[in-house]
Amino acid sequence: MxxxxxxxxxxxxxxxxxxxxxxxxxxxxxxxxxxxxxxxxxxxxxxxxxxxxxxxxxxxxxxxxxxxPAPLTELARWLTGFERAAGVNLAALDTEVRRARRDRLARREEDTG
Amino acid sequence: MxxxxxxxxxxxxxxxxxxxxxxxxxxxxxxxxxxxxxxxxxxxxxxxxxxxxxxxxxxxxxxxxxxxPAPLTELARWLTGFERAAGVNLAALDTEVRRARRDRLARREEDTG
DNA sequence: CCAACGCGTAACACATCAGTTACGCTTCTG
DNA sequence: CAGAAGCGTAACTGATGTGTTACGCGTTGG
Missing domain, CATH: 1.10.10.10 (Winged helix-like DNA-binding domain superfamily/Winged helix DNA-binding domain)
Incomplete structure (x- = not known):
C-alpha cells in the first residue's frame, strides 16, 4: 500500500x-x-x-x-474505513471539550469558593 | 485532491x-x-x-x-472510478494484441506469398 | 542491410521533503 | 509568581524525487 x-x-x-x-x-x-x-x-x-x-x-x-486497478481498489477500501469513524469522532470531541470546561470551572469555584 | x-x-x-x-x-x-x-x-x-x-x-x-474524513472519502470515490473501467481495459488489450498479431501475420504472408 | 523509430536507463542538477536541534510563546501548576 | 509543560516554527542537514540530456538496445521499414 x-x-x-x-x-x-x-x-x-x-x-x-x-x-x-x-x-x-x-x-x-x-x-x-x-x-x-x-x-x-x-x-x-x-x-x-x-x-x-x-x-x-x-x-x-x-x-x-x-x-x-486492484491496488487502487484496495486503497479506496482502506480510505472508506475512515468514513465510518466520523460520527464517533465528533461526539467524542464535544464530550471531551465539555468535560474539560466543566473541570476547569469546578476548579475555579473551589479556588474562589 | x-x-x-x-x-x-x-x-x-x-x-x-x-x-x-x-x-x-x-x-x-x-x-x-x-x-x-x-x-x-x-x-x-x-x-x-x-x-x-x-x-x-x-x-x-x-x-x-x-x-x-470527507477528503479521504472523496479520494476513495475517485479511486473507485478506476474499478469500473477494468473490464473494458482487459477486453481492449486482448483485442489489440490479437489485431496486431493478425496484421503482422498478414504482412508476412504478403511478403512471402 | 542500414537508418530510423521506440523506449528504457544512466548521469547530472536542482527542488522538495523529512529528519534534527534550538528557540520562543502560551498555559498550567505548585 | 516562577518554573515547567505543551507545542509550533525556524534553521540546518541529508535523503529523496523529478526534471534534463545523452546513450544504447531492439524492432521496423525502405
Missing part, C-alpha cells in the same frame, strides 16, 4: 492513470500528451509499474501500458 | 490518521507514539492540517486533533 499511495501522490502519475482508465496506450502515446520529456514520463511509468498499478507488454518496438 | 493524495503518501501520516480514526488526540499524545522527534510529528500534523484531513482545537496548553 505504501508504494501505491506514494505513486498516486504525483499529479503526472494520476493523469497517466486516468488516460489508461480510458484504454491501453503505448509509452510514446502517453508521453506525447505531456509537455515534460519522454524520459521523465518513462520514469513515472516505472514508478507505476513497480507499484503494480500498470502492466506493460512489449509489442514490437512499442510498449503498451494497461491499468491494473 | 493533490494535497490529500500527497498527504497520505507518507506512512507516518497514514499512521496518524489511523490513530485519529479511533479518537481525538492531543499533539503530545500522537508524538508520544512515534520514535521520531516531536517537531517531526508536528511537521506531519501541519501537512495533514493544510490538506484539510485533520482539524485542531487549542484546549489550554493542548492542541487536540481530530480526523476530518
Amino acid at each position: 505504501d508504494e501505491v499511495a506514494g505513486a498516486i501522490a504525483d499529479p503526472v502519475r494520476r493523469r497517466i492513470l486516468l488516460m489508461l482508465r480510458d484504454g491501453d496506450l503505448a509509452a510514446g502515446d502517453i508521453a506525447g500528451r505531456f509537455e515534460i520529456s519522454r524520459p521523465a514520463v518513462s520514469r513515472h511509468l516505472r514508478v507505476l509499474r513497480e507499484a503494480g498499478l500498470v502492466s506493460d507488454q512489449v509489442i514490437g518496438r512499442q510498449r503498451v501500458y494497461r491499468l491494473v | 493533490d494535497e490529500v493524495a500527497g498527504a497520505i503518501a507518507d506512512p507516518v501520516r497514514r499512521r496518524i490518521l489511523l490513530m485519529l480514526r479511533d479518537g481525538d488526540l492531543a499533539a503530545g499524545d500522537i508524538a508520544g507514539r512515534f520514535e521520531i522527534s516531536r517537531p517531526a510529528v508536528s511537521r506531519h500534523l501541519r501537512v495533514l492540517r493544510e490538506a484539510g484531513l485533520v482539524s485542531d482545537q487549542v484546549i489550554g496548553r493542548q492542541r487536540v486533533y481530530r480526523l476530518v
Whole structure:
C-alpha cells in the first residue's frame, strides 16, 4: 500500500492513470500528451509499474501500458474505513471539550469558593 | 485532491490518521507514539492540517486533533472510478494484441506469398 | 542491410521533503 | 509568581524525487 499511495501522490502519475482508465496506450502515446520529456514520463511509468498499478507488454518496438486497478481498489477500501469513524469522532470531541470546561470551572469555584 | 493524495503518501501520516480514526488526540499524545522527534510529528500534523484531513482545537496548553474524513472519502470515490473501467481495459488489450498479431501475420504472408 | 523509430536507463542538477536541534510563546501548576 | 509543560516554527542537514540530456538496445521499414 505504501508504494501505491506514494505513486498516486504525483499529479503526472494520476493523469497517466486516468488516460489508461480510458484504454491501453503505448509509452510514446502517453508521453506525447505531456509537455515534460519522454524520459521523465518513462520514469513515472516505472514508478507505476513497480507499484503494480500498470502492466506493460512489449509489442514490437512499442510498449503498451494497461491499468491494473486492484491496488487502487484496495486503497479506496482502506480510505472508506475512515468514513465510518466520523460520527464517533465528533461526539467524542464535544464530550471531551465539555468535560474539560466543566473541570476547569469546578476548579475555579473551589479556588474562589 | 493533490494535497490529500500527497498527504497520505507518507506512512507516518497514514499512521496518524489511523490513530485519529479511533479518537481525538492531543499533539503530545500522537508524538508520544512515534520514535521520531516531536517537531517531526508536528511537521506531519501541519501537512495533514493544510490538506484539510485533520482539524485542531487549542484546549489550554493542548492542541487536540481530530480526523476530518470527507477528503479521504472523496479520494476513495475517485479511486473507485478506476474499478469500473477494468473490464473494458482487459477486453481492449486482448483485442489489440490479437489485431496486431493478425496484421503482422498478414504482412508476412504478403511478403512471402 | 542500414537508418530510423521506440523506449528504457544512466548521469547530472536542482527542488522538495523529512529528519534534527534550538528557540520562543502560551498555559498550567505548585 | 516562577518554573515547567505543551507545542509550533525556524534553521540546518541529508535523503529523496523529478526534471534534463545523452546513450544504447531492439524492432521496423525502405
